[in-house]
Amino acid sequence: MTRLAHCLVAVALAMGISAGTLDQLRAWVAATDLPPLAIDTAVEVLDRNGDLLRAYTVADGRWRMAVTLEGVDRNYVAALIAYEDKRFYDHGGVDLIAMSRAFGQALWNRGVVSGGSTLTMQVARLLEDGSTGTLSGKLRQIRVAWALEARFSKDEILTLYLNRAPFGGNIEGVRAASYAWLGKPPTRLTPAEAALMVALPQSPERRRPDRNPLAANAARDQVLTRVADALGMDQSTLIAAKTESISAQRVDFPAFAPHLADRVLADSPTASRHQLTIDRALQIQIEALAQTTVAPLGDRIQIAVLVGDHQSGEILASVGSAGFQADQRQGFVDMTQALRSPGSTLKPLIYGLAFDQGMAHPETLIADQPVSFDGYAPQNFDGQFRGDVRVRDALQMSLNIPVVSILDAMGPQHLIAGLRRAGVQPEVPGGRAGLAVGLGGVGVTLQDIVQLYAGIANGGEAVDLRWNRDEIDQQSGQTILGNVAAWQVADILLETPRPRGVMGSGVAFKTGTSYGHRDAWAVGFDGRHVVGVWMGRPDGTPVPGAFGGDLAAPVLFATFERLKSRIDPIAPPPPATLLVSNAQLPLPLQRFRPRGQIIAATGGPQIVFPPDGAIIDGTQIIGRISDGHAPFTWLANGAPVATTQTRQLDLTGLGAGFSSLTVIDAQGLNARAVFELR
Known part of the structure; x- marks a missing residue:
């Protein structure tokens, strides 16, 4: 029975x-017709470990957060049953013993001394949200309680209580109450905290800790006295529990990564829970860093920071502004998604593409001197010229003239194509890329830049940065750069001069400053993580004297300090990497020749075999060329493999898949073919 x-x-x-x-x-x-059991609960955004990042109120403005019996501390459940309904697991919804006792006490004392309602009856009252002060109301409550017992298990009934009990103001349910009054989830509660959660629903408005802390404290102590045995508390433990202070302030609900949380909600408005790849502890630290960084810089300077794992593609922290608020910094705007000019941050990609195409090597000499490209005359940031410099030094010093010379010879469309392979969708003014894109004349977001550098750090393979914890880790399959070129870029950036007072060894990084000092950037990576920082004014007005190296770079290294205690080393160079001095380079790679010099020469080499676009069976082929002037430098997939006087070369070890062959003759003229081996 x-x-x-x-x-x-x-x-x-x-x-x-x-x-x-x-x-x-x-x-x-x-x-019995039961009232509706379904109830709206808050949409919750959780971090990678299930910790709460942000929650949203339900439609009526109440904080009501879904919780299961397993999601609350066992001390709380034990205290609740011991105080409210000792025979909860034994009665059928109505405790006749308790009701008889309550009736007798009322007659003897001529007033109500104790209640006879069971937890099931309280659930019935909460479901109906009706009065039980009349006989008909009490009978209806009993009937609903019996019906609940007939249709649901005890644990299911208890779960209904945990989600609906009132805790004062617009707080309903123990999970929301624990955040509001204790500042934490109800998974681990002290006996005193559990007792407070038991006491509040009995008189939620009169016992609200923020309005009547004395009443809340007295009610909690009363519960502790009654449930001490059920919780296994001896007298000294009980006394100690009663000394725990109760906060007289309501705690704000967590609101970390608010910009990202809003984007997540907009992307999936029907989901009730969203688990992200964000690390809550790191997010809190980087948000605090952002706030302290801009505090002394006036009320219009804003900051955004993005942290990712370039091996997994997971975004670990996303700070869209220094504060999610309507202020002169426009804190509600997510600056990780805003289109801005990238300044010099695209230079590593330009050089990497040049390395990949056999146009240059880190030790190649390149001229830093006055030059005009059909009327476009770029200048270095300091207005000076340094003559011949190594490509390595040109990138580390972020010189403008050498990189524009490279881009002119390569063609701006190759830079745009490289960005798109990285998963970046650049906004090109007028729809047609000119040489100015190499110095920041294009619109990208902070997330775009971080994604680009993640791909370089990942050996040249594009990385799809993601925030959704449930997404399967899938690489895009796109190759931005060959692994040799990607390593060469990383190796150069490892030696970029650090900001004053910053050591930061082991981090490959690049800074950038857009035209008119509107944007200050710093992007860097080690062997595992990638970090991007943007600073400026959201309205796009200039910040006089602002440079990426001064403003953003210190934040970059401070972020790495908070991210980890030990830097992960960059991977060693691939076997095909040519690690030699300038004098040991093949002659065509010793000095970069601008486009004008190449056009002046005639009779460049032509690749006879393999033809461009060919599909070839086997993994060993013989390359053949015609025309051009010996000696010929042969590069496979961007890496020099031989210098010959002859016009053919046995190409081995390429492996199945796509490969590229570049041949450069004595005059610096080159030919290139891309083919597939099967």
Whole structure:
């Protein structure tokens, strides 16, 4: 016989009714129309470990957060049952013993001394949100309680209580209450905290800790006294629990990564829970760093920081502004997604593409001197010229003239194509890229730049940065650069001069400053992580004297300090990497020749085999060329493999898949073919 059946039989005996009437009573209970059990709960955004980043109120403005029985501390459940309904797991919804005691006490004392409502009856009252002060109201509550017991398990009924109990103001349910009054989830509560959560629903407005902390404290102590045995507390533990202070302030609900949380909600508005790749502890630290960074810089300077794992593609921290608020910094704008000029941050990609195409090597000499490209005359940031410099030094010093010379010879469309292979969608003014794109004349976001550098750090393979924890880790399959070129770029950036007072060894990084000092950038990576920092004014007005190296770079290294205690080393160079001095380079790679010099020469080499676009069976081929002037430098996939006087070369070790062959003759003229081996 079920607990409900026992209860009904007891009622029948007490009332002296017949078995037929008992059957009618059962039918009456079975015919009960239960009020709706479904209830709106807050949309929650969680971090990678399930910790709360941000929650949203339900439609009526209440904080009500879904919780299961497993999601609350066992001390709380034990205290709740011991205080409210000792025989909860034994009765059938109505505790006749408790009701008889309460009735007798009321008669003896001529007033209510204790209640007889069970937890099931309280759930019935919460579901109906009605009065039980009348006889009809109490009977309806009993009927609903019996119906609940007939249709649901005890744990399911208890879960209904955990989600609906009132805790003062617009707080409902123990999970929301624990955040509001204790500042933490209800998974681990001290006995004193558990007792407070038991006490508040009995008189939620009169016992609100923020309005009447004395009443809250007294009610909590009363619960502790009653449930001490159930919680296994001795006298000294009980006394200690009663000394725990109760906060007289309501705690704000977590609101970390608010910009990203809003984007997540907009992308999937029907989901109730979103688990992200964000690391809550790191997010909190970087948000604090952002706030302290801009505090002394006036009320219009803004900052954005993005941290990712370039091996997995997971975004670990996303700070869209120094504060999610309507202020002169326009804190509600997510600056990780805003289109801005990248300044010099695209230079590593330009040089990497040149390395890949056999146009240059880190030790190649390149001229830094006055030059005009059809009327476009770029200048270095300091207005000076340094003559011949190594490509390595040109990138580390972020010189403008050498990189524009490279881009002119390569063609701006190759830079745009490289960005798109990295997963970047650049906004090109007028829709047609000119040489100015190499110095920041294009619109990109901070997330774009971080994604680009993640691909370089990942050996040249594009990385799809993502925030959704449930997405499967999938690489895009796009190759931005060959692994040799990607390593060469990383090796150069490892030696970029650090900001004053910053050591930061082991981090490859680049800074950038857009035209008119509107944007200050710093992007860097080690063997595992990539970090991007943007600083400026959201409205795009200039910040006089602002440079990426001065403003953003210190934040970059401070972020790495908070991210990890030990830098992961960059991977060693691939076997095909040519590690030699300038004098040991093949002659065509010793000095970069601008486009004008190449055009002046005639009779460049032509690749006879393999033809461009060919599909070839086997992994060993013989390359053949015609025309051009010996000696010929042969490069496979961007890496020099031989210098010959002859016009053919046995190419081995390429492996299946796509490969590129570049041949440069003595005059610096070159030919290139891309083919597939099967």
